[in-house]
Amino acid sequence: MTHPSAPALRPDRTVxxxxxxxxxxxxxxxAQRVAFTxxxxxxxxxxxxKLAALPVEVHQDAGGNLWATLRGVSDRELLIGGHxxxxPNGGWLDGCLNVVAGLEVLRRLAAAGSPPPVTIRLVDWADEEGARFGRSLFGSSAAxxxxxxxxxxxxxxRDGVRLADxxxxYGIDVERATDARxxxxxxAAYLELHIEQGPVLEGLGLPMGVVLGTFGVERHAVTFTGQAAHSGSTPMAVRKDALAGVSKLHLAIRDIAARHGGVCTVGRVTTEPGIVTAVVGQAKMTLDQRHLDPAALAAMYADARSAGERxxxxxxxxxxWDKLWQIQPFPFHPTLIDLADAAVREVCGTSHRLPSGPLHDAAEVCRAGVPTVMLFVQSLRGISHNKIEDTREDHLQLSVRALDRLADKAIAWVAAGG
Amino acid sequence: MTHPSAPALRPDRTVxxxxxxxxxxxxxxxAQRVAFTxxxxxxxxxxxxKLAALPVEVHQDAGGNLWATLRGVSDRELLIGGHxxxxPNGGWLDGCLNVVAGLEVLRRLAAAGSPPPVTIRLVDWADEEGARFGRSLFGSSAAxxxxxxxxxxxxxxRDGVRLADxxxxYGIDVERATDARxxxxxxAAYLELHIEQGPVLEGLGLPMGVVLGTFGVERHAVTFTGQAAHSGSTPMAVRKDALAGVSKLHLAIRDIAARHGGVCTVGRVTTEPGIVTAVVGQAKMTLDQRHLDPAALAAMYADARSAGERxxxxxxxxxxWDKLWQIQPFPFHPTLIDLADAAVREVCGTSHRLPSGPLHDAAEVCRAGVPTVMLFVQSLRGISHNKIEDTREDHLQLSVRALDRLADKAIAWVAAGG
Structure with a gap:
């Protein structure tokens, strides 16, 4: 709790x-804030x-991330981050809510009159989305x-411009980007506030939740190959219909997801020759499987493989099967999860713990061994990456307050040696 | 049976x-014999x-069909047709086997020394395939x-040239094409020999079969609409996965086909947004259903509709559901089927009756009320519309003999008032 005479947090300013x-x-x-444009x-x-009005040091690191540092009594650091x-044609909140809310927390801490117990750093990660070159988490993975x-x-x-160029x-030598380490x-700790981008909190009628970690992902292209044949002259019994593999596997992965408590998605199906008068000779599907638990993720993948064979x-x-991408789950720090849960309860009255299906820069910070936690604020209709992405303004203001409370708790934890 | 002194049929010449x-x-x-090129x-x-050596009258009709007429004692006509x-990049037999085999039968009849009992006409239908403009059976539907x-x-x-132009x-005024009626x-009767274009006769080890009629076709585009959603952030239980409609309906139409003894095919599936990280918001599929019996065809379509709703x-x-195309079944003439069966047995020792999944000009002649039958000769691997389309040469020669036997039987039947 801030002292009555201390400068007040202004969540309305964040909005x-x-x-x-x-x-x-x-x-x-x-929104059109595509990285490197x-x-x-x-x-x-x-x-x-905005930062120029604050007593902070600002610099861009080798990975293109922008840092604002408020020196504290200790040089151990509490990081708050976003992007x-x-x-392209994105929402008004995805990524920048974190940065702008973090700015408000930084203002409150900087105006307290005395240095905070630990050093506070606000970071704007470079190219979280990977929208232009297809490589997300550029800056945080450099770090x-x-x-x-x-x-x-x-x-x-799409214009043929190389990422390196x-x-x-924007002042980045890709060969030296990992100097950002x-x-x-x-x-000593990393906090990130983000819109949920999913329907869970809205479904529960809750403004905010605490994130348990980011899902691991197994992403594959699956190709079934049969024999194209005339749709009129080929009896059902002698067909080798490649699409049957896709249809059966698509329905099976829903059961597999339910059995293991993860999510599995077939996002794209293509058919060859793909004409109305031919049995499908080759059918391709993408399969995206996600789980917070590595063993469960491995089991979901193994179950899908054996179902496909069957x-x-x-x-x-x-x-x-062709692997498209894979990442391990990143579970967040148990103590920070508890602190985040307490902060959300203080502000919203009730909290909820949920995993994050989408990846975030927090996953990279967690990978680097920094104790990490995230806060989610409710997304309306669960929609993001779209101009209709939205969150109620009262919920946005609650999220700034919750981040501020969590920052105080994390400062105390880091100062105490956490 | 031809008289020993009569000119012999030369099936080797046909090959x-x-x-x-x-x-x-x-x-x-x-093959590159695309119509109107x-x-x-x-x-x-x-x-x-080839026809110039025979005592036949040759002319092109208003629908672009080429007729060769051998006058007989009666002006009632037996027609033999092909295309x-x-x-493009087609096979060496599809369509032209019929014409060239019919030419050999015409030669044999013309050389008999006296006019046949009925008039014999060999027709080369125009644009059976519809390969250039997408409208198959052009000439026969004009007739x-x-x-x-x-x-x-x-x-x-594809170059923007209009069909009418x-x-x-090639001497056709499209506005007057149906003068070909x-x-x-x-x-009085129509005979057509064709390669099977399917795997049934090869599977049975038989050179030839008799066609019961052409399948009726119900062809629809089916669109399922759900809600696109993030593959990571959307729990399975709250998804509206449009692809699930396609997968379930695709598996269901196989059971529907088996239950009614027809064929049902999903040839193309498309997904929107169609990306690996999104639940499918809209999925489209084509559905092609075929049956020889109109009631069974209607039942297959009704079953698919109700399954889709469920x-x-x-x-x-x-x-x-959007109708793409529809045609009724055309069952061939029972007496001609029996005559064809007898002809095939005489030449091959055994016969088999089967429906035709693909359409043929015979369907249009049947539609016009002319008693019709077709003979099928085995296709290797069931493949057509491809340069690897093939039929054993001994089977091709058998098919010329069977068509010749059938012609004699049909002449007798027409002459007798059939």
């Missing part, structure tokens, strides 16, 4: 500043202008050391 | 002439040159009267 940013960097189609740079300049970048320059330097955008215009050397045998077709 | 035509009108990619015209000229046109000029005149090929170069005024309700999604 006003989010609208200011929306006006500055949005169009009628939504002039609009993103304008958002960052707007952020730097100003958005997808965690997980980024491999050779894997990303030659990625190109695009980031150079130095930024996490003294980090269906291929039943249908006399063949099946092949 | 040799089919190879001649392949050399003249094919490329390494297959110079290569098709070259095939027709080759055919006219020289092919799909049946089913062609509607307003529906086809503005069809365009393309056919004018006059050609069928005295038709699955939409189960999945809390919506379903919409």
């Amino acid at each position: 006003a500043e989010l609208k200011e940013l929306r006006t500055l960097t949005g169009t009628p189609d939504g 002039p609009t993103w740079a304008a958002a960052r300049q707007w952020f730097r202008d 100003l970048d958005s997808v 965690s050391g997980a980024l491999v320059p050779a894997d990303v330097r030659d990625l190109t955008d 695009a980031v150079r215009n 130095a930024e996490l050397a003294k980090a 269906f291929a045998a039943e249908e006399k077709i063949e099946v092949a | 040799a002439e089919l190879k001649e035509l392949r050399t003249l009108t094919g490329t390494p990619d297959g 110079p290569t098709w015209a070259a095939a027709r000229q080759w055919f006219r040159d 020289l046109d092919s799909v 049946s009267g089913a062609l509607v000029p307003a529906d086809v005149r503005d069809l365009t090929d 393309a056919v004018r170069n 006059a050609e069928l005024a005295k038709a 699955f939409a309700a189960e999945e809390k999604i919506e379903v919409a």
